[in-house]
Amino acid sequence: MLSPRQIAVVSSLALSSAAVAQNAVQWRVEDGGNGHWYQGVAFPPSTTMSWEAARSYSGDQGGDLVAFASSAEADWVYSHVVSTSSLWQGDFGPYVGLYQHQDSAEPAEGWVWVDGTPNNGAVAWYSNQPDNYAPCGQEQHACYWTGGPWFASPRNFICDFPGTGFCIESGERCPSAVIEWSADCNADGIVDYGQIRAGELLDTNANNIPDCCESSTGCCPGDVDGSGAVNGVDLAAVLGNWGTNGGKYPGADTNHDGVVDGVDLAQVLGNWGPCN
Numbered sequence: 350m351l352s353p354r355q356i357a358v359v360s361s362l363a364l365s366s367a368a369v370a371q372n373a374v375q376w377r378v379e380d381g382g383n384g385h386w387y388q389g390v391a392f393p394p395s396t397t398m399s400w401e402a403a404r405s406y407s408g409d410q411g412g413d414l415v416a417f418a419s420s421a422e423a424d425w426v427y428s429h430v431v432s433t434s435s436l437w438q439g440d441f442g443p444y445v446g447l448y449q450h451q452d453s454a455e456p457a458e459g460w461v462w463v464d465g466t467p468n469n470g471a472v473a474w475y476s477n478q479p480d481n482y483a484p485c486g487q488e489q490h491a492c493y494w495t496g497g498p499w500f501a502s503p504r505n506f507i508c509d510f511p512g513t514g515f516c517i518e519s520g521e522r523c524p525s526a527v528i529e530w531s532a533d534c535n536a537d538g539i540v541d542y543g544q545i546r547a548g549e550l551l552d553t554n555a556n557n558i559p560d561c562c563e564s565s566t567g568c569c570p571g572d573v574d575g576s577g578a579v580n581g582v583d584l585a586a587v588l589g590n591w592g593t594n595g596g597k598y599p600g601a602d603t604n605h606d607g608v609v610d611g612v613d614l615a616q617v618l619g620n621w622g623p624c625n
Contacts, residue, residue, distance in 0.1 A: 368392060370388055370389070371390070373528075373542070376422065376425050376426070376429075383531070384539065384543070385530060385540055386543060387530075388527070389433055389435075389526075389528075390406070390443075390527075390528060391436055391524060398514050398523070399514050400448065403514075404444075404526075407529075411541075411558050412530040412532075413528070413529060414446030414463050415445050416463050417462070417471035417472050418466070419471050420470075420471050422471065424505070427472075430527055431493060433503075436524065438521075439498065440494055440495045440496075440498055440500075441493065441494055441495075441522060441523050442492060442493030442495075442502065442503050443524075443526050444492045444525070444526040444527070445472065445491050445507060446462055446463035447460055447461070447462055447491035447507070448460070449461075449488075449509070456479040460491075472505065472506075473506055473507070478494070478507065478508040478509055479491075479508065480509065485510065485516040485517070485519075488510055488511055489511075490509070490511070490512045491510065492508065492523040493507055494508035530543075532558070534558065534559060535550070535562060536568075537600060539600075542557055544575075545557060545559060549597070549599065551574060559575045560576070561575040561624070567624065569624035571583055571603055571616045571617040571620035571621075572620070573587065575600070577624050578622065578624060579620045579621050579622060580621070584617055587614050589601075592609065592610070593608070593609055594607055594609070595609055603617065
């Protein structure tokens with residue numbers, strides 16, 4: 350008999366071959382955002398995907414289920430991702446990265462985001478939620494819900510729902526999930542996912558994690574493209590973006606002072622060769 354983790358892995362593999370994903374979008378810092386990237390992923394029609402499997406799939410993409418730090422973030426993600434009708438089936442929309450710790454007082458205690466922060470009310474529970482509705486099984490995971498069939502979907506509310514993603518009594522299911530990318534493994538102040546998309550950091554195995562962050566040498570100063578070595582490519586990036594903020598290659602501003610200049614050139618020349 351498969352364990353819940355094994356079931357999640359098997360389901361995640363099935364999802365990876367049949368999921369329909371939106372284009373990822375960024376809540377840009379210059380627009381008042383956090384620089385994170387978000388993507389809605391619809392599960393194959395007429396299938397049921399557990400919350401655990403959806404999270405496993407998100408991890409396989411280098412991200413995690415979305416975790417909201419503020420109502421502004423939740424509203425932006427709803428407007429730019431969740432409100433897409435293809436992510437909804439009937440009353441239900443995407444999973445979010447909110448779950449209830451085992452053995453917490455039902456129905457409202459012990460809810461935390463996948464990043465470890467407690468539920469802060471950034472996205473609103475519907476008025477009678479969470480309710481741990483018994484016919485659906487133990488409801489310890491959250492997804493979007495309109496509030497019932499009498500409301501048109503989508504709506505910016507969540508409910509508690511079984512980890513299986515399916516309520517036998519009503520036939521409802523959570524049909525999708527929202528992935529968030531927030532990692533900055535090289536600590537340059539920019540989310541890695543966007544730098545990979547822009548070709549600024551190498552990701553040869555296409556797992557949305559920079560190669561240098563998976564290398565035993567790690568990422569190093571002057572390694573603009575994250576190749577694991579400081580070489581002519583990095584030198585060209587610095588010289589080609591001289592006097593700017595780095596443009597399409599923000600890593601060329603190696604000391605993150607807002608301008609590519611002699612300090613950055615010295616860092617490239619001073620760290621020439623393989624990263625140690």
